Amino acid sequence: MSEAVNAGDAPENQNPTSARDAVLTIDRLKVTFATDAGDVHAVKDVSLSVAPGEVVAIVGESGSGKTVTAKTILGLLPETAVSEGAAILNGQDVISVSAQQMRQIRGRDVSMVFQEPSTALNPVFTVGWQIAEGLRAHGKVSRKEARARAIEALSKVGIPDPEHRVDYYPHQFSGGQKQRVVIAAALALNPGLIVADEPSTALDVTVQAEILELLRDLRDKFGTSIVLITHNMGVVADLADRVVVMYQGDVVEVADVKTLFAHPKDEYTQKLLGSVPRIGANSASATLNVKENPFGEVLVEAKDLEIEYPGRLGKSSFKAVDKVNFTISAGEVYGLVGESGSGKTTIGRTIAGLNRATGGSLKVLGYEMLELKERTFKPLRKDIGFVFQDPAASFNPHLTIAECIAEPITIHEKRSAQDGLARVRELMDAVQLPRHFADRYPHELSGGQRQRASLARALALNPKLLIADEPTSALDVSVQAKVLELFREIQAEFGFAALFISHDLAVVDMLAHRVGVLLRGKLVEEGVGHQIMNEPKHPYTRRLIGSLPVPDPIQQAERRERHREMLREEALGNVGY
Amino acid sequence: MSNNQNKSAMWKRLPIISHYRKAVGLQKGMLVIGLFLSGLFVLTAAFAPLIAPFGYAQSADEEGRFGAQEAPNAEHIWGTTVGGYDVFSRVVWGTQTALMVIVAAVVLSIFAGVILGLLSGYIGGWLDKVIVVIADAIYAFPALLLAIVMAIVISGGQSSMFGGIMAAAISITVVFIPQYFRVIRAETIRLKAEPFVESAKVVGASNVRIMARHIFRNATRTLPLIFTLNASEAILTLAGLGFLGFGIEPTAAAEWGYDLNRAMADATSGIWWTGVFPGLAIVLTVLGLTLVGESMNDLNDPRIRGRKRAGKNGKSRESTEAASAPAVHGTGMEITNE
Numbered sequence: 001m002s003e004a005v006n007a008g009d010a011p012e013n014q015n016p017t018s019a020r021d022a023v024l025t026i027d028r029l030k031v032t033f034a035t036d037a038g039d040v041h042a043v044k045d046v047s048l049s050v051a052p053g054e055v056v057a058i059v060g061e062s063g064s065g066k067t068v069t070a071k072t073i074l075g076l077l078p079e080t081a082v083s084e085g086a087a088i089l090n091g092q093d094v095i096s097v098s099a100q101q102m103r104q105i106r107g108r109d110v111s112m113v114f115q116e117p118s119t120a121l122n123p124v125f126t127v128g129w130q131i132a133e134g135l136r137a138h139g140k141v142s143r144k145e146a147r148a149r150a151i152e153a154l155s156k157v158g159i160p161d162p163e164h165r166v167d168y169y170p171h172q173f174s175g176g177q178k179q180r181v182v183i184a185a186a187l188a189l190n191p192g193l194i195v196a197d198e199p200s201t202a203l204d205v206t207v208q209a210e211i212l213e214l215l216r217d218l219r220d221k222f223g224t225s226i227v228l229i230t231h232n233m234g235v236v237a238d239l240a241d242r243v244v245v246m247y248q249g250d251v252v253e254v255a256d257v258k259t260l261f262a263h264p265k266d267e268y269t270q271k272l273l274g275s276v277p278r279i280g281a282n283s284a285s286a287t288l289n290v291k292e293n294p295f296g297e298v299l300v301e302a303k304d305l306e307i308e309y310p311g312r313l314g315k316s317s318f319k320a321v322d323k324v325n326f327t328i329s330a331g332e333v334y335g336l337v338g339e340s341g342s343g344k345t346t347i348g349r350t351i352a353g354l355n356r357a358t359g360g361s362l363k364v365l366g367y368e369m370l371e372l373k374e375r376t377f378k379p380l381r382k383d384i385g386f387v388f389q390d391p392a393a394s395f396n397p398h399l400t401i402a403e404c405i406a407e408p409i410t411i412h413e414k415r416s417a418q419d420g421l422a423r424v425r426e427l428m429d430a431v432q433l434p435r436h437f438a439d440r441y442p443h444e445l446s447g448g449q450r451q452r453a454s455l456a457r458a459l460a461l462n463p464k465l466l467i468a469d470e471p472t473s474a475l476d477v478s479v480q481a482k483v484l485e486l487f488r489e490i491q492a493e494f495g496f497a498a499l500f501i502s503h504d505l506a507v508v509d510m511l512a513h514r515v516g517v518l519l520r521g522k523l524v525e526e527g528v529g530h531q532i533m534n535e536p537k538h539p540y541t542r543r544l545i546g547s548l549p550v551p552d553p554i555q556q557a558e559r560r561e562r563h564r565e566m567l568r569e570e571a572l573g574n575v576g577y
Numbered sequence: 578m579s580n581n582q583n584k585s586a587m588w589k590r591l592p593i594i595s596h597y598r599k600a601v602g603l604q605k606g607m608l609v610i611g612l613f614l615s616g617l618f619v620l621t622a623a624f625a626p627l628i629a630p631f632g633y634a635q636s637a638d639e640e641g642r643f644g645a646q647e648a649p650n651a652e653h654i655w656g657t658t659v660g661g662y663d664v665f666s667r668v669v670w671g672t673q674t675a676l677m678v679i680v681a682a683v684v685l686s687i688f689a690g691v692i693l694g695l696l697s698g699y700i701g702g703w704l705d706k707v708i709v710v711i712a713d714a715i716y717a718f719p720a721l722l723l724a725i726v727m728a729i730v731i732s733g734g735q736s737s738m739f740g741g742i743m744a745a746a747i748s749i750t751v752v753f754i755p756q757y758f759r760v761i762r763a764e765t766i767r768l769k770a771e772p773f774v775e776s777a778k779v780v781g782a783s784n785v786r787i788m789a790r791h792i793f794r795n796a797t798r799t800l801p802l803i804f805t806l807n808a809s810e811a812i813l814t815l816a817g818l819g820f821l822g823f824g825i826e827p828t829a830a831a832e833w834g835y836d837l838n839r840a841m842a843d844a845t846s847g848i849w850w851t852g853v854f855p856g857l858a859i860v861l862t863v864l865g866l867t868l869v870g871e872s873m874n875d876l877n878d879p880r881i882r883g884r885k886r887a888g889k890n891g892k893s894r895e896s897t898e899a900a901s902a903p904a905v906h907g908t909g910m911e912i913t914n915e
Contacts, residue, residue: 350600384779
């Protein structure tokens with residue numbers, strides 16, 4: 001059936017019969033925002049339909065209009081937006097209905113799962129109260145009944161011991177459980193359609209696998225249709241039946257998931273799929289022998305490194321890093337992988353002198369960081385470059401790009417203004433940033449361009465060591481691919497050592513020669529990149545690699561089975577780590 | 578070429594001009610009224626010698642004494658006060674006093690407040706704690722009481738024009754420093770955790786350089802707003818001091834609060850002109866400055882700021898119709914596509 005829909009691949013010519021019994025039909029939707037810089041056409045012409053029990057993924061990079069499309073379905077657009085066209089949900093056009101009718105529709109016919117579960121829940125009410133709020137909004141329910149239905153909803157989404165935990169507050173749940181609660185609230189009235197806006201993006205990869213599993217279950221058991229908004233092609237391959245690819249407010253391709261991944265028609269889709277990093281596809285350590293060490297002198301050496309954050313009054317301190325040992329040699333890229341809270345960023349910041357080490361030993365370029373004093377460490381700073389996660393926030397908005405890049409030069413070297421500018425130009429060429437960008441302000445650059453500038457600034461003094469803290473996680477996947485490629489080229493050319501911190505195993509595999517896996521402050525496994533990726537020894541590493549969705553629906557289905565198998569074995573064998 | 582562009586962009590980014598360009602509807606109306614009143618105030622102060630027919634302390638001319646409490650007439654268009662001064666001239670000269678107090682108070686408090694805020698926020702620790710406690714202690718005093726104490730300490734309660742203005746300005750400064758201090762400190766603490774400040778630290782920039790180059794300009798965005806709001810408060814404090822008898826002698830300078838104080842007894846005997854005009858001057862000046870400040874506040878916040886409806890030039894109407902009737906939609910789209 002889906003093949004028939006694809007036959008007319010122009011979105012306007014969608015099969016009209018499929019639209020009739022569809023849960024949702026969007027026809028020629030157009031959304032325009034009034035901004036300070038004039039009108040912005042966020043969605044130009046979008047038509048799509050969702051059949052009962054179908055998971056339709058809307059994929060696109062930032063600015064493609066996917067979230068705006070999703071918000072239109074729930075009537076959540078801000079006042080500054082004007083929408084045209086039709087979005088028909090169970091026979092009602094949600095664009096033209098009154099605010100009162102819209103409130104009736106929300107929750108009953110359609111509901112939403114948000115990206116960030118910790119902010120989608122109100123911290124001062126119990127989760128049971130919040131789930132029941134939707135019930136109360138649609139007619140009178142007794143206190144007892146509301147509670148019973150909240151418990152039912154919680155058990156549906158797999159929260160253990162729901163009778164008890166219905167009275168818990170949001171902070172008593174973990175991130176993944178919070179997202180389950182948000183999904184439970186969305187399900188409270190059994191809507192036919194759930195709009196999930198990046199439901200797993202804010203979660204760790206192992207938790208993401210669980211949430212995707214839950215969404216798939218809901219579809220299979222209750223026949224709920226899902227509109228899945230995501231930028232992650234792995235998630236699409238894992239969950240979606242049909243895929244709508246959006247680019248700059250337009251639909252460029254609609255296809256069922258297998259066809260799309262096997263034979264992408266549109267050029268943009270091909271590019272998008274081509275830029276998704278995959279483990280083993282382009283490994284930096286492919287040619288590296290496990291036993292030999294081709295790299296030079298040791299630049300960073302951690303021995304039983306401990307880093308504690310002081311607790312508040314009366315509370316014990318928190319050990320973010322616990323007895324970690326590793327070395328980084330000259331010319332080597334060391335990848336540090338872990339989920340949120342594993343201490344990977346803390347290690348990076350401590351090496352750069354932004355945090356303090358509290359135990360063991362950490363030698364950076366021969367300097368003992370345990371006795372860090374700003375005055376004695378300052379001369380070494382010119383040998384350490386740092387690339388921050390968010391390129392937008394790591395530039396002073398009042399300085400031009402040239403001034404930002406020149407900042408390390410003006411601080412450490414006494415060069416003439418002319419000489420300094422020449423060096424800035426050289427650096428901009430090295431990171432492939434056009435020279436006329438020098439006089440622009442950071443906000444006038446795109447994310448990828450800013451991260452290039454950030455790399456240029458880090459390299460300004462030819463550092464021996466570069467610390468990159470999730471440098472590409474704020475970027476779109478096609479931009480990420482280019483920045484990673486650039487990083488590799490520059491590393492090969494300049495030959496600096498690098499600590500590459502990331503939560504994304506595929507990205508680390510592309511760049512790192514050696515990889516360390518962190519779990520709750522402990523280094524559980526370390527080794528040459530391809531060895532860790534292909535023959536992980538520690539069960540946690542295995543689980544981490546197993547949960548990573550690959551952008552290929554058939555392969556992903558097999559991996560999912562294997563991952564389930566593995567989890568079952570773990571549960572039986574009670575593997576602890 | 579690009580330099581020219583930068584220059585034109587520069588003046589467009591200046592506080593009030595950029596706000597005016599952004600404003601629409603009611604917010605623009607508020608801003609325009611506020612700017613008109615404030616402009617009138619500043620112009621009157623600048624050209625007071627040309628506008629006022631008499632001096633502020635003048636009670637006689639070639640034809641003899643003016644006479645006390647005379648109703649408005651051709652010679653004295655707003656009448657005369659109980660002391661025999663011309664009301665119109667006193668009100669006009671009063672703008673000068675008010676403006677000087679605002680400038681002196683704001684200049685004195687802004688430097689101290691910004692520097693203390695930067696140091697306290699960036700360095701933190703015990704220095705921060707001590708300054709915050711002092712600032713909070715000053716907050717706990719009623720502002721006017723503090724101003725009275727300062728006026729007595731500085732000038733013994735009465736003084737010349739300069740002394741009176743400085744007494745008022747310094748007493749207002751003491752109250753204002755904590756306000757600037759708090760705003761700048763809060764911004765500094767927020768900015769301290771921003772990655773661009775950390776990146777400056779990693780690069781090896783000194784603390785002074787980080788404060789001056791990276792934090793200062795980012796922390797002072799809200800200053801124009803506090804400035805306008807504080808300016809109106811300065812006028813009220815000055816008027817309050819004058820009203821209570823701690824202001825400037827009538828022979829030293831014209832001051833609205835003093836005039837109001839002297840007009841109190843007149844009000845019961847039906848002599849309205851001595852009180853209404855200085856009172857109106859205070860109300861309009863404060864209203865003008867507050868309107869500018871408030872509309873700047875609204876315009877700075879993208880969530881409150883009003884905007885023109887999307888699809889301008891009369892097309893907006895068409896597009897709302899199109900939204901309710903999808904049939905018309907095709908034509909609307911073609912227009913924008915061309």
